[in-house]
Amino acid sequence: xxxxxxxxxxxxxxxxxxxxxxxxxxxxxxxxxxxxxxxxxxxxxxxxxxxxxxxxxxxxxxxxxxxxxxxxxxxxxxxxxxxxxxxxxxxxxxxxxxxxxxxxxxxxxxxxxxxxxxxxxxxxxxxxxxxxxxxxxxxxxxxxxxxxxxxxxxxxxxxxxxxxxxxxxxxxxxxxxxxxxxxxxxxxxxxxxxxxxxxxxxxxxxxxxxxxxxxxxxxxxxxxxxxxxxxxxxxxxxxxxxxxxxxxxxxxxxxxxxx
Amino acid sequence: xxxxxxxxxxxxxxxxxxxxxxxxxxxxxxxxxxxxxxxxxxxxxxxxxxxxxxxxxxxxxxxxxxxxxxxxxxxxxxxxxxxxxxxxxxxxxxxxxxxxxxxxxxxxxxxxxxxxxxxxxxxxxxxxxxxxxxxxxxxxxxxxxxxxxxxxxxxxxxxxxxxxxxxxxxxxxxxxxxxxxxxxxxxxxxxxxxxxxxxxxxxxxxxxxxxxxxxxxxxxxxxxxxxxxxxxxxxxxxxxxxxxx
Numbered sequence: 217x218x219x220x221x222x223x224x225x226x227x228x229x230x231x232x233x234x235x236x237x238x239x240x241x242x243x244x245x246x247x248x249x250x251x252x253x254x255x256x257x258x259x260x261x262x263x264x265x266x267x268x269x270x271x272x273x274x275x276x277x278x279x280x281x282x283x284x285x286x287x288x289x290x291x292x293x294x295x296x297x298x299x300x301x302x303x304x305x306x307x308x309x310x311x312x313x314x315x316x317x318x319x320x321x322x323x324x325x326x327x328x329x330x331x332x333x334x335x336x337x338x339x340x341x342x343x344x345x346x347x348x349x350x351x352x353x354x355x356x357x358x359x360x361x362x363x364x365x366x367x368x369x370x371x372x373x374x375x376x377x378x379x380x381x382x383x384x385x386x387x388x389x390x391x392x393x394x395x396x397x398x399x400x401x402x403x404x405x406x407x408x409x410x411x412x413x414x415x416x417x418x419x420x421x422x423x424x425x426x427x428x429x430x431x432x433x434x435x436x437x438x439x440x441x442x443x444x445x446x447x448x449x450x451x452x453x454x455x456x457x458x459x460x461x462x463x464x465x466x467x468x469x470x471x472x473x474x475x
Numbered sequence: 476x477x478x479x480x481x482x483x484x485x486x487x488x489x490x491x492x493x494x495x496x497x498x499x500x501x502x503x504x505x506x507x508x509x510x511x512x513x514x515x516x517x518x519x520x521x522x523x524x525x526x527x528x529x530x531x532x533x534x535x536x537x538x539x540x541x542x543x544x545x546x547x548x549x550x551x552x553x554x555x556x557x558x559x560x561x562x563x564x565x566x567x568x569x570x571x572x573x574x575x576x577x578x579x580x581x582x583x584x585x586x587x588x589x590x591x592x593x594x595x596x597x598x599x600x601x602x603x604x605x606x607x608x609x610x611x612x613x614x615x616x617x618x619x620x621x622x623x624x625x626x627x628x629x630x631x632x633x634x635x636x637x638x639x640x641x642x643x644x645x646x647x648x649x650x651x652x653x654x655x656x657x658x659x660x661x662x663x664x665x666x667x668x669x670x671x672x673x674x675x676x677x678x679x680x681x682x683x684x685x686x687x688x689x690x691x692x693x694x695x696x697x698x699x700x701x702x703x704x705x706x707x708x709x710x711x712x713x714x715x716x717x718x719x720x
Contacts, residue, residue, distance in 0.1 A: 245501040246639040248614040255617060259636045262629045275627030283624060289544075290504055334544050339695050343539050346509055350532050354576055358515050358524045365512040369505035407696050411704040414539070414692050418685050419712020420719075421576060427720030428580035432679075440682045448540065448690020449698070456550050457538040457691060458596040464683050465593065469676045 226302075226385045235263040236301070237377050240294050252287035257297070264301050268308065278304070281315060288326035289333025294376045296325045298383020299390040306387065313388075321388060332399055340406025341368075347413035439471045481565065487520035488561035488655050489648040492554055496647020499553045500543065501640055510534035510556040510595075517560045526569035527560050529584070530591045532576050536684040537592065538599075540691020551602025554647055555595045558654025563591060565655070566662040579681040589680030590666060598654050605646055613639055 228236065243256035258279060265275055288296060300322055307313040345368045353361030383390045425432070447464040455463070476484070495516065499508040506512065514531025518524030538552045563569070571587055572578070579585040616635055617624065623631045669677070689709075693701040 241503045242501065242636060242640065244504075245636050245643070246613045246617070247500065247610060248617060249610060250614050250617075255613070255632060255635055255639075258624070258629070258632045262633060265629055272627065275629065276625070277627075279627035279629070280625055330544075334542070338542055338544060339692075342506060342509075343692060345506060346511055346535055346539070349511055350535055353511070353515075353528050353532065357574075358518065358528045361528065362512055362515045362524075365506055365509070369503075369507055373503070373505065407700075408704050410692060411696065411701050412708040414689055415705040415708030416712040416715075417536075418689050419709045419714070420716045421685055421712075423713045423716020424577040424720060425580045426717070428577050430580040432580075432682075436679065437682070440679055441686050444683045444686025445690040448687045449694055456600075457541050457687060458550055458552070458599045460687055460691070461537050461592065461596050461680075461683065462600075464687065465676070465680055468679050468683060472676055472679070 228298075228301075228381065228384050229267070232263055232267045233377075233380065236260060236297070237294070237380050239263065240297055240376065240380060241373075243290050243293055243297075251283075251285045253290075253293075254283060254286045257282050257286045260297055261301075261304075264304070268305070270308075274308070281319065282322070284319075286322065286326060288330040289337060291337045291372060291376065292329040292333040292379070293326075294379035295383040295390050295393060296322065296329055298380045298385075299325065299387055300383075302384050302387035317388075321391075325391065328394060332394065332403065336399070336403045336406055340403055340410055343410040344406060344413060347410065347417060351413065351417060435475050436472070439468060439475065443467050443471065476565070484521055484561075484565055485652060485655065488517060488557060488565075489652040491516050491520055491561075492557045492651025493644040493648035495553050495557065496651075497640060497644050499551075499647075500549070501643045508553045510538060510552050513553050513556045514560045517557045518564065521561055521564035521569075523564050523569040525574045526564060526572045528574065529572050529576055529578060530560055530563070530588055530595075531556065533579070533588060533592055533681045533684045534595050536688040537596065539688040540695055542695060549603055549606050550599045551606050551650065552595070552599045554602050554650040555598035555654060558598060558651045559591050559595045559658050561651070561655040562658025562660075563662055565659040568662060568666070576681075579678070585678035585681060586669070586674040587666065587677075589677030590669070592680050592684065593677070594654075594658060598650075602650050605650060609642055609646055612642070 239260045239262070242259065243253050246255035247253060248255070261278060261282065265278070270278065300318065303313050303318045303321055307315065307318060345365060349361040349364040352364045382393065386393070425437070443464050447460045447467070451460055451463065491513070495508040495513050498505055507516070511531040511534070514527040514534065515524050518527025521527075534552065534556050541550070543549055563572070568587065571584060573581070573584040579588050616638065620631045620635070689705060693705055
């Protein structure tokens with residue numbers, strides 16, 4: 217769909233929608249410590265400015281409204297971005313949408329989506345996807361591992377496209393998308409799946425050591441388990457996996473000398 | 476490998492580094508930049524994706540508990556993985572790595588995977604400094620054109636975004652290529668010079684990533700919530716493995 221739709225249109229025209237979606241993927245390109253994703257948000261507004269043919273004064277007011285702090289989860293961001301554009305449309309047409317409401321919508325929904333999206337995507341769907349890929353690669357070979365990640369990538373890009381449309385169609389009511397317990401149930405189950413796959417992979421791997429007739433003794437295996445779990449539990453949230461690994465390996469070297 | 480094949484492979488590895496550096500945070504975040512798929516993409520370019528599976532598998536477990544959100548300290552596991560896997564494959568060590576994660580139970584493959592993981596962890600840590608520098612430069616650029624931004628000059632915003640994406644891709648390509656060339660040149664001599672005692676410790680390194688993944692994810696989710704699911708599935712996995720093998 218292209219051309220010039222009616223200003224009240226609850227749908228984004230195809231070419232504008234595609235440009236907005238593409239730019240929404242680059243929300244974090246110019247991420248900065250001071251205001252985080254604010255430049256990404258302004259970048260996303262550019263096609264909308266062209267579509268609505270804003271004059272210099274309207275562009276200035278728009279930029280000043282959205283130059284402040286903005287940070288949310290990039291996977292749920294299209295809901296906010298779509299809703300924000302709809303509110304900007306209504307504000308421009310002189311409806312009862314004050315600037316304060318737009319800023320309030322952006323800030324409150326970005327916090328909610330940030331917390332929800334981080335729990336869902338970073339601690340649930342991401343580890344689950346990569347563990348499925350690891351197990352698929354182990355059993356079926358490398359094409360299955362790559363296919364698993366590529367499949368989820370295609371799915372989440374499609375869902376982000378849909379979320380942008382839903383956000384624009386529903387405007388302020390997009391908040392209702394996050395009502396109820398289904399998102400929280402989704403978070404809980406995504407994390408459970410990730411935990412189950414982690415445990416399953418660990419069990420299969422250590423059972424495989426017996427089949428591979430490893431030369432390692434029980435004391436060495438116990439040291440690996442205790443050091444790995446100990447380092448992860450004691451320093452996990454303060455240090456990255458890389459630092460934990462190097463620290464754990466140094467400890468293991470010392471323990472191996474003693475054993 | 477002839478000189479031309481080598482040059483084409485290095486260019487391919489650098490391109491994978493550029494594209495996946497973008498995917499890691501700046502553009503799309505599809506998770507193809509995570510260590511396992513990144514290693515496989517590198518293997519495809521270097522001509523041996525099967526050999527890239529095992530190092531990618533263990534590096535993925537190593538960073539499973541990392542949480543790359545907001546202002547959290549960011550490292551550069553993507554460039555490190557691509558560089559090390561690319562360098563080792565170009566050095567011709569692919570066949571020694573094995574095609575299944577169980578290969579690390581044999582000391583011959585285990586210590587080589589362990590050495591790769593150590594280099595990846597160090598390179599990721601060092602690359603993280605560049606990522607932080609790049610992000611600080613975004614702020615400096617923004618402040619330099621702040622007045623234009625406040626006045627609604629959206630062309631400046633587009634320019635800043637394009638510059639940020641370009642620098643990110645360049646950083647990814649440069650770090651990846653540097654690590655790959657260094658590893659490719661030093662691997663044959665350096666790995667042969669590692670003493671037996673160090674090899675025994677390095678052989679434990681891939682095994683260490685498994686409890687690190689379990690502990691790291693449990694810590695993020697909450698030990699009390701995670702324990703029943705982890706313990707139950709661990710027992711199931713052990714039983715299944717015992718029955719299968």
